[in-house]
Amino acid sequence: MVSVMGDLGGSALPFRFRRQFVPLPYGRRQSRCRDSRRRQEPPPSNCTARRLFPLTTAKHGYNVKLPARLWLRDAKRGVQMDCPRCGSANPDGKSFCGDCGERLPRRCKVCGNESAPGKKFCADCGAPLAAAGSGTAARRTRVFAPAATAANTAERRQLTVMFCDLVGSTALSARIDPEDLREVIATYHGCVAEVVDHYGGFVAKYMGDGLLIYFGYPNAHEDDAERAARAGLAVSRAVGQLQTEHNVEPLKVRVGIATGLVVVGDLIGAGAAQEQAVVGETPNLAARLQALAEPGAVLICASTRRLIGSLFDYRDLDTVALKGIAEPVHATQVLRESAIESRFEALHPGRTPLVARDEELDVLVRRWSQVKGGEGRVVLISGEPGIGKSRLTVALQEAVAGEPHVHLRYFCSPHRTQTALHPIISQLEHAAGFDRSDSNETKLDKLEAMLTLSSGQVAQDAALFAELLSIPTGERYSDPALSPQRRKELLLQRLVGQISGLAERSPVLMIQEDVHWADPTSRDLLDRTIEHIRALPVLFIVTFRPEFVPPWLGQPHVTALGLSRLGPRDNAEMIARVAGGKELPAALKEQIVARTDGVPLFVEELTKSVLESGALREQEHAMCSQAHCRRSPCRRPCKPPSWRGSIGSRRCAASPRSEPPSGASSRMS
Known part of the structure; x- marks a missing residue:
């Protein structure tokens, strides 16, 4: 470095060429000096400035290249920011020009690129543009801007989650070669994915010998809980019939299914590891039920059981306390499709x-x-x-x-x-x-x-x-x-x-x-x-x-x-008949009518949901809200789980077909 500076000697560019150049038509450039506004021409071609360090305008904010010793000197002093309006030099880190009050562009402390006033992140490297006086912290920490934040579409929706796990995979890995085990696992994964896709589910993540599956995301259906139960039974049968040259005994799976409200859609990770998070109690409950199930069994929670009604035959299990779940859970095993004739x-x-x-x-x-x-x-x-x-x-x-x-x-x-x-x-x-x-x-x-x-x-x-x-x-x-x-x-x-x-x-x-x-x-x-x-x-x-x-x-x-929807008077009559002749508060009836949009099934389900919520107490000929309930359903009744799926399916049908995000590669958790 000393020899290079010695070669340059005193043949450095004048200090005025370190000013900002404004692009003009036909490739001409104009610079502004601190003491004058006259036009400055670029240095001649034979100038020793051609023998310089490669410092470019796009990265460091200079329009011409500087000699090495001037670049080192400026690095020690701190680079000054020229005002784009009057050309005055201002100390680095200032937000406004001290002479004319013009807002100054911000310079990235990581890569040196200039950004327009008001921007918060560097367009080149994604580092945050620190405010005045915070240059040291920005120089020490490299923070990547969340470029996909605008694409995040997190939403609250009802989701049915299914966990599927292969029984005895550890013992199988001890008996056969790893390459043979890989073939068995791949065959098992393909079998489950094919069945799940047939019933409209989505394989969110492959976890070794287990799979995380969603019904209701990214595409919702009015019968997602029923689809999950049918898929669980079909997976248990299909995996049991798999035949490979490496497994002597039939393969078996454990399946756990839970339905509930979650927040889904937040992007986590980056690149090929990018996934969409599902936040809520439902995934944890499905995982606990899967661990509780016997080989070949399909267990569901109480909310899933209410949604699928009598479409299947069941075996009730005892109420169990699951790790991480506050209240005891009533688990039910799905045995087979019932012989009932009418879905209604x-x-x-x-x-x-x-x-x-x-x-x-x-x-x-x-x-x-x-x-x-x-x-x-x-x-x-x-x-x-x-x-x-x-x-x-x-x-x-x-x-x-x-x-x-x-x-x-x-x-x-x-x-x-x-x-x-x-x-x-x-x-x-x-x-x-x-x-x-x-x-x-x-x-x-x-x-x-x-x-x-x-x-x-x-x-x-x-x-x-x-x-x-x-x-x-x-x-x-x-x-x-x-x-x-x-x-x-x-x-x-x-x-x-x-x-x-x-x-x-x-x-x-x-x-x-x-x-x-x-x-x-x-x-x-x-x-x-x-x-x-x-x-x-x-x-x-x-x-x-x-x-x-x-x-x-x-x-x-x-x-x-x-058949058309019900009018306001018919809605009020149906609410009264579902309530058994009891008069509900007027504000509550208005909310029910507004939320159900005249669909009789929705009117019935929402009215029953309010009556069963415990937020109303019965008087002689009327129902009134509990005095201790501040957020009473009388003010904002919630959607019953029995028709959240129908609303979600209508939303998906009305919007463009939802697809997993690019980079997720059918892997979301």
Whole structure:
């Protein structure tokens, strides 16, 4: 360094060239000196300033390069900041010019780059721009600005969390080679991920032999808790059937599921390790339930149990105290899908009050009267979720319960949209009275007994229906050599013929719900049925959501009914009926009406949630708020868990499809 400075000697640039240059058109530059405003030309090309240290304008704020000894001198004195308005030099660290009062740009203490006035972070290195007098602290500490802060979309939402853990992985690692263990773990991970994706879940993180899974984020569904329970059972079955050349015994998993409110979306980490945090008690509870579960078992918490109702068969466990959870937890094991026929009855066991549907019910009753006269009728009922489609069909069933008729009900499922004729299979199994413990011969006997009521060719129909129901027949029936297409065509004809056979005995009331979830083959059968019942004493009621466009409109025997939301007076009536005739505070009723937006199911659930919250005390003919409750639900009722999922699914459907953040690579925790 000494020899370099000796070579430069006194051939350094004048001090005036250390001023700020302002860019001009055509590449010309202008500098401002402290004592004059005259234009200064850049140094000549043969100037010794070409033999300098590489100090550039973008990094250190200079427009020309300085000799080494002047650069070292300025480094010792402290670099001065020139005012962009008057050109006066100001001590480093000042915020305003001492001569004209102009706000001075800030210089980064880490990289030396100048930033515009008002900026808080350096645009080059991300270090904070310290205020006046804090230059030393900024020079010592390198802080990275949170560049992704603007992209963080943390939100409060209901989430169902599932923890899945492989049983006996430690013992397995001691028996087989690490590379073989890696293959087993990879196969296990792929199996679980495939099942979870089928049910709309999201694998947030792979943790060795465990997986963290979300239902309700990034995409929410109205039945996330049900999807999680179905996925847990499917994962347990699928992992148990995995076969690799390295595992001798069948693999088993433990699954824990919990539902609750969380805050999700905060970005943590950086680069490839960036993840989105989920904050709340729900992930911890799911992890504790997973540790408590037996091999092959699926445990759920009380909130998840309330959301999925009677859709599954359960085994209640004792209330247990879990580490880190304040209150004892009531755990429940999910055994299997229940045999209940109606989703509406499974999720809403009590009778919902029927309000403001007198006209629609009168239309259905008149159509039933026409059916009893021998005319076939079809009624299409459309409406958004929770508007009361299923409740209206139940009201019709109650109205005609005392009259002789045959009642057939079919239910489409959101989880069976690719299963051919799933509504028909479920109805046949229910009508025949199948039990899980029945043998194949017993099921065939029950099937034949059911077909005797509607068919003149019991053996031929039983052979077709047994194949549809996946019941082995052995040599009980002859198997004609038919092509698959011909067999399907014959099956659809026999199914339509069953309706004709029943209609010969008495009027038939058919109800098929949620047709928007029907599989293609079921829709084909639906088209045939609607066309076939024109001259039969059959009332066929079809319910669906507005996104489904029915192709049967305009036919003379088809009637369309659209259910609208409740008005203010109808909302007040429903609140009173749910409250058992007790008068609620006026402010509370206004909040319920405003938050439920006229959807009957939401009105019922929110009213029940307020009544069960304990914030109201009952008087003789009215309900009033507890005096000790400052934040009473009367002022701000909370959303019940039973319809948070529905609101979340509507929000996701209305917005662009949510995707995991870039860099997270399906890994979020």
